[in-house]
Amino acid sequence: MATGVFALLSVCVCLCIGFNLDTTFPLLKTGRDGSLFGLSVALHQDLKTDAYLLLIGAPRDKAEPNVPANRTGGVYSCPITADQSEYLNLSENLIEDMWLGVSVASQGRPGGRVLVTTTGWL
Ligand SMILES: *[C@@H]1O[C@H](CO)[C@@H](O)[C@H](O)[C@H]1NC(C)=O
Ligand SMILES: *[C@@H]1O[C@H](CO)[C@@H](O)[C@H](O)[C@H]1NC(C)=O
Numbered sequence: 001m002a003t004g005v006f007a008l009l010s011v012c013v014c015l016c017i018g019f020n021l022d023t024t025f026p027l028l029k030t031g032r033d034g035s036l037f038g039l040s041v042a043l044h045q046d047l048k049t050d051a052y053l054l055l056i057g058a059p060r061d062k063a064e065p066n067v068p069a070n071r072t073g074g075v076y077s078c079p080i081t082a083d084q085s086e087y088l089n090l091s092e093n094l095i096e097d098m099w100l101g102v103s104v105a106s107q108g109r110p111g112g113r114v115l116v117t118t119t120g121w122l
Helices: 002-015
Strands: 040-045 052-058 074-079 103-106 114-117
Touching (some): 052 114
16 A cells, blocks of 8 residues: 555655756747747757747737738747747638648658648638
């Protein structure tokens, strides 16, 4: 019985290992108000620069000025530095309320593919 309880406690201790967030030098990335910037995030490694970057979805983001829609959503490439995030021009077929960037995923390996989803047609 005591061995069983000890084994159970050991499993619980193993499952509860935590980590600290860096509260001293946090890296903040922000998007436009109401854009839901950060709803989806994927870590990706760029093959050209060998650098890691965050792909961040903002599915309620305003459309770019030359797009015939008001709110399309978008995806940003954000370096893991204080540098500016960059809007990714993923398609010329952007439509109103398409929720571009509602989810973002990286294949994980260097130079791997990236999946960006929308609720509309791309
Ligand atoms: C964009 O917003 C304006 C003002 O609300 C509206 O008249 C127009 O129809 C909207 N455009 C689209 C593509 O929904
Ligand atoms: C996005 O790229 C397409 C060509 O692929 C171009 O026609 C369009 O103007 C670009 N949009 C923006 C916002 O730069």
